[in-house]
Amino acid sequence: MVTTLHEQALFAGGPIWGGRHRLTAGVEPHTHDFLEIAIVGPGGGRHVTSGGERPLRHGDAIVVRPGAWHAFRDCADLTVANCCLSERALRAELYQLPALRRLLWTDPVASGARGVAVRSIDPADADEAIAQIELLERDLESGRRPGRTLGRLITVLGILTDGTDRDGPEDAGLEAAVHPAVAATIARLEAAPSAPWRLDELADAVNLDPAYLGRLFRQYLGLSPLGFLARVRAERAASLLVNSALPVARIGASVGWDDPTYFARRFRSLVGLTPTEYRRRNRSGPAAR
Known part of the structure; x- marks a missing residue:
């Protein structure tokens, strides 16, 4: 539980x-x-x-x-x-x-x-x-x-x-100052995670080629812009599943996953439980620190 x-x-x-x-x-x-x-x-x-x-x-x-x-x-x-x-x-x-x-x-x-x-x-x-x-x-x-x-x-x-050992060009890249286009895209995704974002729209907003924006995201975050968006949606959905009485399907739609089956599949891949399982297991009374 x-x-x-x-x-x-x-x-x-x-x-x-x-x-x-x-x-x-x-x-x-x-x-x-x-x-x-x-x-x-x-x-x-x-x-x-x-x-x-x-x-x-x-x-x-x-x-x-x-x-x-x-x-x-x-x-x-x-x-x-x-x-x-x-x-x-x-x-x-x-x-x-x-x-x-x-x-x-x-x-x-x-x-x-x-x-x-x-x-x-x-x-x-x-x-x-x-x-x-x-x-x-x-x-x-x-x-x-x-x-x-x-x-x-x-x-x-x-x-x-x-205290963590770092070597190699990948780690050096992660320590560089965040690219302005990445920061702007992150802010855009976090501000409106339910919007039907497409990679080409995100790239147009920062005047970059979609493939280049994708490479920048992987350099700084280790995943694509839409992969980052999925994580933001899953975290928002998890909070709503625990802190609200909204139906599961409505929560999925509110974060941008309108299809309940797709919502369940994506949420499980990111969190390890289906939305229904997550809600049930998280409603068990006061938590211990």
């Missing part, structure tokens, strides 16, 4: 949240309408997603996009620190920082990732990030240090991006 964490309850009106936990048992499958970064410290356990399960290691950093689900199983004195970003924070200036683009967007939205990506950093770096999240949690509880909490967040993200 998948439960749901909601931004409104967890964030208390702010853009970020963080906390450290010691797990002595499993954490049931859960999803959220915000982005979660889980950093693994000492201890044992397994991580479960729609793609299967794997043993957890000290230094794992798990990024879970809105709408995706995951769980922890067979935990034995496992330290996990969570750093969470609201939709408002996720869709603001952070995308423009090249070092964060791969961490928060490219890897978890890539084809086959289903909204979850795992990278490994040095255990000492993971411990440093966990310590910063503990301080972030303390600052948030005080409610009087917005500048300091932002600094903690940037430090944690910096540790994660610095």
Whole structure:
């Protein structure tokens, strides 16, 4: 049974949240309408997603996009620190920082990732990030240090991006400043995901050849413009499935997938559950953090 964490309850009106936990048992499958970064410290356990399960290691950093689900199983004195970003924070200036683009967007939205990506950093770096999240949690509880909490967040993200080995031209390209045409197209897709976008229309809007715009998107995001649009639609649909009583078919139409059968197929390919399964499993009462 998948439960749901909601931004409104967890964030208390702010853009970020963080906390450290010691797990002595499993954490049931859960999803959220915000982005979660889980950093693994000492201890044992397994991580479960729609793609299967794997043993957890000290230094794992798990990024879970809105709408995706995951769980922890067979935990034995496992330290996990969570750093969470609201939709408002996720869709603001952070995308423009090249070092964060791969961490928060490219890897978890890539084809086959289903909204979850795992990278490994040095255990000492993971411990440093966990310590910063503990301080972030303390600052948030005080409610009087917005500048300091932002600094903690940037430090944690910096540790994660610095701690990943990168080599090769593909990685170098991902670290370049985002191309203006890509940024403009992303803004256009996020502003109106239900519109019947075609690649040639998107390319015309930024005065580029469609094939060239597609190559730029793959360089910066690892997927095509329409592949990115599908991920945005799936995340919006996931939120509506949990937070509204709208019929499933109407939710599909509201995000741009008018055919219920096609909506079910695309949503399952991106999230790992059909829309009906996702709604049923996410309506199970209060979620555990």
